[in-house]
Amino acid sequence: MSKISPSKYKHPGDNAARTRRLANVRVGLLLLVSLALLGCMSGGKKLIYFNKPKHNYYKDAVAEVEYPSVYTETNPEAVASLPPRSIKQLSDTDLWDLSIAETIHIAMANSEVIKQSAQFLSPQNPLLNNPLGADSIFDPAIQETGVLIGNRGVEAALADFDATVTTSALWGRNEEVQNSIFSSGGLPAGSVLTQETAAFNTRLQKQLAQGGSFAVSNNLNYLGSNAPSRLFPSAYTGSVQAEFRQPLMAGRGAEFTRIAGPIGNNLAGVSGVNQGVVISRINNDIVISRLQTALNNMMLDVEDLYWNLALAYRVYDSQKMSENFSHQIWRQIAARQGESFDGGGYAQVSQARADYYSARERAQTALNDLYDAELRLRRMLGLPANDGRLIRPSTEAQLAEFIPDWDLARLNALSQRPELRQTKWEIQSLELQHKAAKSLLKPRIDFVSSYNVNSFGDHLRSANDNDGVTGQGFDSAMESLTAGEQTGWNLGFEASVPIGQRTAHARVQNLEFTLRKAKAVLSIQEKEICDELASSISQMEGFYVRAKTNFASRKASADFLEAEEENFKFSRTSLDQLLRARLGLVEAEVSFFQSVVQYNQAIAEVHHRQGILLKENNITMIEGDWKKEAYAQSERREIARAHGWDDDLGLLHSEPMEFIGPEPPLLDVHRPESRQEKAEPQPVRPAPMPVPVPDADAPVARKAPTRSNQSTNSWKKAGAQAAPRIVNQRRLTPPPAPPSVPESAPSFTRTVDSNVQPASGWKARD
Numbered sequence: 001m002s003k004i005s006p007s008k009y010k011h012p013g014d015n016a017a018r019t020r021r022l023a024n025v026r027v028g029l030l031l032l033v034s035l036a037l038l039g040c041m042s043g044g045k046k047l048i049y050f051n052k053p054k055h056n057y058y059k060d061a062v063a064e065v066e067y068p069s070v071y072t073e074t075n076p077e078a079v080a081s082l083p084p085r086s087i088k089q090l091s092d093t094d095l096w097d098l099s100i101a102e103t104i105h106i107a108m109a110n111s112e113v114i115k116q117s118a119q120f121l122s123p124q125n126p127l128l129n130n131p132l133g134a135d136s137i138f139d140p141a142i143q144e145t146g147v148l149i150g151n152r153g154v155e156a157a158l159a160d161f162d163a164t165v166t167t168s169a170l171w172g173r174n175e176e177v178q179n180s181i182f183s184s185g186g187l188p189a190g191s192v193l194t195q196e197t198a199a200f201n202t203r204l205q206k207q208l209a210q211g212g213s214f215a216v217s218n219n220l221n222y223l224g225s226n227a228p229s230r231l232f233p234s235a236y237t238g239s240v241q242a243e244f245r246q247p248l249m250a251g252r253g254a255e256f257t258r259i260a261g262p263i264g265n266n267l268a269g270v271s272g273v274n275q276g277v278v279i280s281r282i283n284n285d286i287v288i289s290r291l292q293t294a295l296n297n298m299m300l301d302v303e304d305l306y307w308n309l310a311l312a313y314r315v316y317d318s319q320k321m322s323e324n325f326s327h328q329i330w331r332q333i334a335a336r337q338g339e340s341f342d343g344g345g346y347a348q349v350s351q352a353r354a355d356y357y358s359a360r361e362r363a364q365t366a367l368n369d370l371y372d373a374e375l376r377l378r379r380m381l382g383l384p385a386n387d388g389r390l391i392r393p394s395t396e397a398q399l400a401e402f403i404p405d406w407d408l409a410r411l412n413a414l415s416q417r418p419e420l421r422q423t424k425w426e427i428q429s430l431e432l433q434h435k436a437a438k439s440l441l442k443p444r445i446d447f448v449s450s451y452n453v454n455s456f457g458d459h460l461r462s463a464n465d466n467d468g469v470t471g472q473g474f475d476s477a478m479e480s481l482t483a484g485e486q487t488g489w490n491l492g493f494e495a496s497v498p499i500g501q502r503t504a505h506a507r508v509q510n511l512e513f514t515l516r517k518a519k520a521v522l523s524i525q526e527k528e529i530c531d532e533l534a535s536s537i538s539q540m541e542g543f544y545v546r547a548k549t550n551f552a553s554r555k556a557s558a559d560f561l562e563a564e565e566e567n568f569k570f571s572r573t574s575l576d577q578l579l580r581a582r583l584g585l586v587e588a589e590v591s592f593f594q595s596v597v598q599y600n601q602a603i604a605e606v607h608h609r610q611g612i613l614l615k616e617n618n619i620t621m622i623e624g625d626w627k628k629e630a631y632a633q634s635e636r637r638e639i640a641r642a643h644g645w646d647d648d649l650g651l652l653h654s655e656p657m658e659f660i661g662p663e664p665p666l667l668d669v670h671r672p673e674s675r676q677e678k679a680e681p682q683p684v685r686p687a688p689m690p691v692p693v694p695d696a697d698a699p700v701a702r703k704a705p706t707r708s709n710q711s712t713n714s715w716k717k718a719g720a721q722a723a724p725r726i727v728n729q730r731r732l733t734p735p736p737a738p739p740s741v742p743e744s745a746p747s748f749t750r751t752v753d754s755n756v757q758p759a760s761g762w763k764a765r766d
Contacts, residue, residue, distance in 0.1 A: 185227025
């Protein structure tokens with residue numbers, strides 16, 4: 001009996017069906033080709049429209065300069081500014097006497113984004129080239145709320161321990177022709193098997209601090225079918241399951257989890273071991289240290305610009321007086337020429353005229369530098385470039401000698417500099433990461449377990465268990481679940497061990513080398529900071545000595561000019577000698593003013609190199625207010641801890657160990673009166689100081705006023721032979737908060753070209 005192979009058997013209607021299918025395929029391909037040709041030819045087809053064309057949308061380039069549709073309010077300080085001041089058009093100006101205390105307060109009030117003086121007019125200005133990389137008061141909040149890998153804040157790290165709920169509900173229906181009676185559930189071959197399904201899944205998972213995880217899940221499935229072999233045409237099945245997983249070697253313990261984050265969330269080669277809560281907290285401290293460094297630098301720039309403006313006033317005053325002197329000499333020589341007196345020749349008149357224009361050019365240059373210094377100070381203060389007032393420093397320059405104690409100043413620098421604190425935080429972070437990375441050298445072995453209670457029933461819920469078919473009664477699935485008679489459990493271990501552990505070993509070695517580099521950098525930083533402090537103290541002392549020398553030089557130049565004027569009056573000296581004497585006095589005055597300004601800037605530099613410039617000016621960094629609920633929770637926790645028992649036996653410990661130390665004290669760097677008699681430094685009583693010049697016109701360096709002193713007392717002529725050598729630490733008491741553009745102090749209108757004078761002080765001039 002011959003057998004027919006299923007592969008060779010052909011039904012009589014197969015040829016006709018195959019022919020129809022081939023015809024359908026040809027028609028489809030023809031339609032696709034036609035559509036493609038029409039799409040390619042559509043560009044050349046003439047189109048007819050009913051309205052007139054508006055050729056505003058044709059573009060002949062794909063890439064071009066475009067502008068974002070972002071509409072923000074323009075800074076009012078930028079649009080409210082008047083035209084910049086210029087020596088080309090001089091006008092009456094209101095003078096705004098501003099103390100250094102008010103200057104610092106305005107700078108801090110208008111410094112949401114930290115600016116630096118060296119950035120101005122620089123092609124690499126980060127405010128313009130990299131605006132989001134500029135330091136600002138928002139950086140700690142940005143770090144605190146970071147969620148990306150490598151930049152996670154504390155909240156994002158704590159989110160790994162939040163309970164996660166997952167739920168799903170799916171419904172379905174399927175109809176399928178059965179080819180065999182054995183797989184159709186009892187239906188004849190060729191019958192249609194119809195199934196209706198529904199699935200409801202809910203899972204609650206919680207990550208534990210020790211690295212383990214716990215989960216509870218509920219699964220409920222419905223299946224209705226026309227298969228005759230089933231006990232019930234429709235039935236509900238499901239289970240309630242509890243799962244627990246705990247790492248036993250790699251990733252085990254609260255210390256690893258708080259440093260690296262849960263091991264189950266780590267991405268190999270991506271997340272590393274720095275995603276934990278502790279590392280995120282350290283990253284916040286690093287950002288705060290970086291912000292404090294930027295504020296220190298900004299504060300030093302503000303003080304430098306303030307004193308540069310004060311110097312510009314002094315230089316302009318000297319150059320303007322020199323211009324007036326040259327003009328007076330020119331007029332005197334011209335009058336002598338007209339009256340045919342001796343000393344009134346054409347050459348002398350020309351020389352006097354040339355000297356006058358030279359002095360005028362120097363005065364114009366000094367005035368232009370004054371305007372530029374005032375603009376730079378306004379930029380740092382966040383004020384308009386020109387609001388109709390001209391800032392004039394009113395704080396008296398410090399003239400008394402400042403003698404810091406080198407050992408205490410060095411201790412201050414090594415304990416207060418935010419750069420060192422930032423590096424130490426980075427070392428602390430690397431040490432913790434190294435400890436967590438060593439844990440990953442162990443094999444990954446997890447203890448896993450689960451326990452489940454199963455359910456089955458004809459209906460989801462029913463009044464009784466009688467199903468009419470079985471003796472046990474499976475009419476209600478919920479009833480069988482609560483009965484707990486069908487249970488199951490799993491218990492065991494899972495192991496995962498990469499052969500060789502190359503990635504884990506490389507990670508440990510990388511962290512070891514990085515840690516060694518960080519410690520080496522810290523050592524070099526400490527040496528660098530001590531060198532900076534030594535240089536700043538040396539420069540400060542040099543500027544003080546130069547100030548005394550330049551004061552004596554100024555006095556000698558003034559006496560020499562007075563003698564030359566008397567000689568020239570009686571024709572006992574030449575005009576050239578007189579003009580040289582006047583120019584020498586101007587140079588001596590400018591040198592004296594420069595040394596005084598540099599001395600005051602050097603004092604601020606010494607405080608800056610110690611890292612105490614903000615504290616010297618009573619500036620403190622604090623966070624914003626919390627919600628009321630946060631204060632209530634903090635108080636409740638404090639009360640709970642206050643009523644706890646001390647762990648005298650050492651049974652409790654912290655994982656990782658405590659790594660936050662106490663705040664180092666701020667040391668008084670003034671030289672103590674006697675180190676052998678008193679351990680604590682005490683300020684020295686005022687000691688006699690040699691006067692710069694021996695005559696009675698020598699100035700006395702009075703006790704320098706504090707930063708909060710708003711007076712403009714002069715450095716007057718006096719015959720006293722002593723001056724204080726030790727200056728108490730400068731403390732700033734900020735005035736009440738002014739608006740963004742403070743109200744001007746009582747001012748008066750003067751013509752800038754001829755009458756602008758610096759605030760009184762620094763020199764003896766009636």
